[in-house]
Amino acid sequence: MDARDFIKVGMSAERRLVVPPERTVGHFVPGMPMVYATPMMILEMEMASGDAIGAALQPGWVTVGTEVDIRHLAAAQVGATVRTTAQVIAVERRVIRFEVEAFEGTRRLGEGRHARGLINVELFNRRLAMTPGAGL
Structure with missing residues (x-):
């Protein structure tokens, strides 16, 4: 299957x-600040990317993350509303x-x-299933 047939730049x-507290650095690493954790921001970016193209996928097909190149620019506290966007560029x-991108209001996170x-x-x-050691 060729994604160029149904995924378009701009989607x-x-x-x-x-x-929530369970998405903060302090939740995962005791003693660290209770601010939005970088891996959790990346998770939302991946989820937004999947959302951007999910409706165009054929039954039985999905996408999986293969690359991330992300800069975490600013902290967000528990209770902050974070808006995450994803746009197909290629x-x-x-x-x-x-x-x-991720934002709190107009501030880029x-x-x-x-x-x-x-x-x-x-x-x-x-x-x-055929790969030795898979699932361990």
Whole structure:
């Protein structure tokens, strides 16, 4: 399957999250500040990217994250509303590239690039099952 047939540059999505304590650095690392954790921001960027193209995917096909190049620019506290955006900037045969950003109001919290690979779930699971040590 060729993503260029159904994914178009400019497709986009946005997500909003009120930062809960369990998405903070301090939740994962005792003694650290209770501010929005970088991996959690990246998770929202990946989810927004998936949302941007999800409706265009054929049944049995999904995308998985393959690359992240993100800068975390500012902290957000528990209770802050974070808006995350993703926009398709390039489409290759099996790779979709995104520009991603995160904001609290107009303040930019993070920015960067993300790529997702197009996979057939059944074939992927079959290959995974044949891989020695898979699932350990």
